[in-house]
Amino acid sequence: MIDFWLAAGLLLLVALSFLLIPVLRSRRAQLEEDRTALNVALYQERVAELQTQQEEGVLDAAQMDAGRAEAARELLADTEGVAAPRVSRLGKPAPLMAAVLVPVLALGLYLHFGASDKVELTREFSQPPQSMDEMTRRLERAVAAQPDSAEALYFLGRTYMTQDRPADAAKIFERTVNLAGRQPELLGQWAQAQYFADGKQWSEKIQALTDEALKADPKEVTSLGLLGIAAFEGQRYQEAIDYWNRLMEQLPPDDQSRVALQGGITRATEKLVASGGKVAEAPAAKPAARLKVHVDLAAELKGKVQPGDSVFIFARATSGPPAPLAAKRLTVADLPATVELGDADAMMPQLKLSNFPEVQLVARISRAGQPTAGEWVGRSQPLASSTTAPQTLTIDSPDK
Template sequence: MIDFWLAAGLLLLVALSFLLIPVLRSRRAQLEEDRTALNVALYQERVAELQTQQEEGVLDAAQMDAGRAEAARELLADTEGVAAPRVSRLGKPAPLLAAILVPVLGLGLYLHFGASDKVELTREFSQPPKSMEEMTQRLERAVAAQPESAEALYFLGRTYMTQDRPADAAKIFERTVNLAGRQPELLGQWAQAQYFADGKKWSDKIQALTDEALKADPKEVTSLGLLGIAAFEGQRYQQAIDYWNRLLEQLPPDDKSRIALQGGIARATEKLVASGGTVAPAAVARTGALLKVQVDLAADLKGKVQPGDSVFIFARATSGPPAPLAAKRLTVADLPATVELGDADAMMPQLKLSNFPEVQLVARISRAGQPTAGEWIGRSQPLASSTTAPQTLTIDSPDK
């Protein structure tokens, strides 16, 4: 901010120079005029002295004329080069008054209409904050300087939520909605902040906000998560499972929150079963593809394999890329074993079980530990990736 005021001061000096230079020039002209008047007075005094000497008989007429001519030459020599005096209608006080009023008026107008606070905020945001409190203070000043900025309000609301200030966040999100419109994401954030601000008490207002958000966007994640939390707190475990499964579908495979969300679904399922209920099949299907497979070794092969031989169990698309969609690795010593293959076991994010309607289960024994080649193999018939019934897979054939 110091360099800004230095630059403003330099510009002010330049502006004042245009006002003060004419005043300084007028002073110089006045000095020249005063010197000219003095020379004229000296000339007149010299002429009077010559006349006195002529009257006393000291000088004759010729000497009088010569003395007068000499005095005139001296006067002309002293006044040579002096410009004619200029008359100013404004007078001397006007430029001096302007020199005082211009900076005062300019400073007053800048403080009233200027943006020094925004300049300072821009400088602050160019440097990383040292703490969350400092970041919050910067956002609060940004909102004060730009009250019509929906983006600044949104980030301030999110910051309040991370600081466990839901009541403040709810007010900020309400202002954001009024500025930016009733966008589904903003409505979900507002509803979530209001829910925690009200002490986790559900209300008609929160219900209306989540309903409006999901009507505009059925995949709005904040509203889905909030409705799941409210249903779980209200012991409506089936609804919690449904909302959280819908949310799980929106998250990418590498999202870290998937683990916590799956844990919540598992707890809701346990409480539902403990209370005597059963999980609806539709809710199970929405968790994504999940195949439960029991793998065993054919009796006539048990003497032909070693306990440390690797066993690769995977699912691949019947019509699609040959790469495995999901895989697990065991050893012969682990058999028989039951494993689950699902979207969480995807080898690549874009190749998930749920992305392919039909798959085949494969189990391979490889002494060299190579999943693509081995000695013995077992294959299943093609089945739907949405199959929920447990499958049995027996390793019983040479791998060719």
């Protein structure tokens, strides 16, 4: 923050110089004007003295003219190089008043409209927090400085949950939903916070939030986990097992929460069997999707690309989110190449190839290394995500 104020002070000095330099110049001009007036007075005094001597008969007419000419030359030599005085309509007080008012006005405007709090927050966030409480305080100040930032609100809500402050988290997630829209993940977080804030008492509000989240995204992980917890607490063990099995399918194989989740499924199974029930067989899982794609470059483009240009190969749903479902990155030097795109290459756990019946294959060349925009592209016709036959994709068109 000190660096910021030093920079602001330097800029202010530059601004003041434009106001004060003319005032200093005017003082210099005044001194030159006073010296010129003195020289004129001395000239007039010398001429008067010559006239007196002429009247007394000491000087004749020729001597009088010679003396006057000599006095005029001396006056001209003394005043040579002196610029004509410039008259300012504003006068001297105006620049001086401006020099005082400019910094005062600038400081007032900055304190009212500026972002000193955001500058300080940026400086703070550049340093790692020393504790969770410090991180919470930073996020609270960030929300106060940027009340319309859905991202800051979201992270503050998650932080409140880790600190066992579900009531505060529920209010924050509600504000986040109002700002960012009713996204399934946000609805799930809101429902979870509300459930714990209400002392693990299920309510119509929580049910409505989870229903809305799963209707928009049947694989929304927070809602699935929460519904499993509520079912377990209500001794509906088969429902808990079903919800948690659905959640397990969305988690990556190396996700650490899988161990705890499997433990919950095991406890629910034991309680169901102990109560005389029987665990229903889970429906057979969909086979993992895997598309084999041979990618090549059209002959007419080989002279227009560089070996180091990035090549992005991905599959995206023809009816669904625009984000790639699976992606691989190569370079032009690797072409032609054959790659496999499958569930293991999913960009996000809930966006897998096997979750969408129809996809399109895309290969894009981007010199800037941007997967969303490039110079050349090749696209396939829509095909089933369960396709097993090898596919051929040629990069042959300008990317528009």
